[in-house]
Amino acid sequence: MQDAIQIDNRWYVLATSSRADERTRVLKQDDTFALFDSYGDMRHAGIAEQGLYHGGTRFLSRRRLLLNGMRPMLLNSTMKQDNSLLVVDLTNPDMSGDGAALEKGMIHVFRGMLLSQGVLHEHVRVMNYSRAPVDVTLAFEFAADFVDIFEVRGLARAQDGEHLAPTRGDGETTLAYRGRDGIVRRTRIGADRTADDRGDSYQRFDLHLEPQQDEDIHLSIACEVVGDECPRCSYREAYARNKARQESHDAGNCEIHTSNEQFNGWLSRSFADLHMLTTATAQGPYPYAGVPWFSTPFGRDGIITALQFLWVDPRLAGGVLRFLAANQAREENAERDAEPGKILHEARSGELANTGEIPFDRYYGSVDATPLFIVLAGEYWQRTGDRESIAALWPNIERALDWIDTCGDADGDGFVEYARHSSKGLRQQGWKDSDDSIFYADGRLIEPPVALCEVQGYVHAARKHAARLAAALGHAGRAAELERQAADLKAKFDEAFWLDDIGSYALAVDGRKRPCRVRSSNAGHALFAGIARAERAPVLARTLLDQHLFSGWGIRTLDAREPRFNPMSYHNGSVWPHDNSMIAVGLARYGLKNEALAVMDGMFRASAFMELHRLPELFCGFALRPGEGPTLYPVACSPQAWASAAVFYLLQACLGLSFRPERSEVLLDSPVLPDYLEQVTIRRLRVLEGSVDLVLSRQGDDVTVHVTDKRGAVRVVTSK
Secondary structure (H helix, E strand, C coil): CCCCCCECEEEEECCCCCCCCCEEEEEEEECCEEEEEECEEEEECCCCCCEECCEEEECEEEEEEEECEECCEEEEEEEEECCCCCCEEEEECCCCCCCCCCCCCEEEEEEEEECCCCCCEEEEEEEEECCCCCCEEEEEEEECCCCCCCCCCCCCCCCCEEEEEEEEEEEEEEEEEECCCCCCEEEEEEEEECCECCCCCCEEEEEEECCEEEEEEEEEEEEEEECCCCCCCCCCCHHHHHHHHHHHHHHHCCCCEEECCCHHHHHHHHHHHHHEEEECCEEEEECCCCCCCCCCCHHHHHHHHHHHHCCCCCCCHHHHHHHHHHHHCCEEEEHHCCCCCCCCCCEECHHHHHCCCCCCCCCCCCCCCHHHHHHHHHHHHHHHCCCCHHHHHHHHHHHHHHHHHCCCHCCCCCCCCCCCCCCCEEEECCCCCCCCCCCCCCCEECCCCEEHHHHHHHHHHHHHHHHHHHHHCCCCCHHHHHHHHHHHHHHHHHHHHEHHHHHHEEEEEECCECCCCCCCCHHHHHHHCCCCCCHHHHHHHHHHHHHHHHHHHCCCCCCCCCCCCCCCCCCCCCCCCHHHHHHHHHHEEEEEEEEHHHHHHHHHHHHHHCCCCCCCCCCCCCCCCCCCCCCCCCCCCCCHHHHHHHHHHHHHHHHCEEEEEEHHHHECCCCCCCCCCCCEEEEEEEEEEEEEEEEEECCCCEEEEEEEECCCCEEEEECC
């Protein structure tokens, strides 16, 4: 995924500091998210991304709590396990003034923060633990810059909109801004008690506390677009609403528990992060890609996240398919890289997208999202047997197939290529979309059009899945045609892409059919897609797990011997969890379970070193050093949806888990478990209207499967 700051036709995050400078706390619900420091404040620190955002705009850029005019001391700062609540414990430093001195640690300040329906709610409780009465002032400073997320990322605008005069009334302060898109956005700041003093940038509350007495204040910050006001409710009502929403979501998931508490921590955090990143749309749930830079729908990311999570809860895949079908391109638009049948790359709703200052309001510059859309539809069918949904999606699938055969293969050579049409669009349009990510063996950048290795695999898989769907819908002739096309592509791909001398598939082939003789993780996606010939798989696995590609934490995006290798780069030597999970699925597909276990081992070790067990979007590709954790990438999103979902795909690969809904069967093909997992328990694993509880136990190199409960006519089939 490419950050989008454009300088000389290049798009990236402008980074003068690191998000790793200090710990950042994240809350998100639907189109609203907030970034805090450990104190629960929002400050201009690091790369200055902290704030409260809604719909791609920062509605609050500064917020600071002061106790008697001083910053409190931090005791503890943590996210609730389900990400629903940020809890911060503070105390007073040593204080002296006109009155008696106050020794540090006498006043406890509790802050609890949550998001609900576009409003940040905060509960503050101040407790006096001294033996004498105290008078304290609690002040909240605030500001709203109303900048677009792309401006936070470094984009300079020629002209801003208009900041309107602040207004005060009914216990609230309202800050407002009229954008150049004509939309008035406003931040409404209120409290459940009257402030003793307030201005355009602060609220102050004077408290008198007897010994062992506490006082509560509830505050709210609403993000509003004029004409669409936030509902007013109390902190308790918002907390109860969020709890009910969480319980409803959890009821649809299966439950996974293992004998390893660190692994359980990774699983629990991943569940919670996926739920937090998932946004309700008119078409159903959609996983926004990541916070802070990508809190919006991305086609490729949504599809891959849904694939990774499909065995756990297919509702997410259903929402992704419907959303992308509703936003499928209907006509050609060069500035958006749109062509009929193409699947969305990215959708934005902020001011810069509305005014056309960035091209991403509806942007289609992905070469892989279209075949992956068909792959997800096919996998969804194999998981659910939901014929009604597939029948409704079939016209979209046919349009996607038509794009693959026409616009996607403009020169008619049988491969799907890309070359951007938009002057503002992405130069590289695969998942590695940095400008310098696709190159020849001597380091020169590739000349377009570009046929990526993994994209041919996705197209092969798309045709195989579409053939099965066509057959299920009664289109026998179409099914046979698609099977033939898939077989032809598989043979042609091996001839054009396999390179014996490097033991891998070429990274890409250019318009003159010259291969990029570069060892990269892209080749592992040929295993994922099933386009690789069986005899190539062991050779490719050795290349992928060689020390030059495998860092010990995971498979790097690029081999360390290649000319553009840089372990600190975005795509040329870093480690991406989603990439590794897809390769592990591919290795398992070809029976290389020990190799798949090695990939999961690296990811598990990495998660153990990450705060909250949260795998970020990517981390640096330095080799594992004993006793040290992986090196963080400075501007990685965390959480990131397809990084959060990686653990579920890795576990599925090792268990050989699949489904036959037409027979109401759960299949476990040669399951394996690593030596740190003695047992895995899966409860409420749903198949059609039934479900099953399983316990998988490792005994040496063998794994036994026990059915501990069953509801409905579900069968569990194991094979060795």
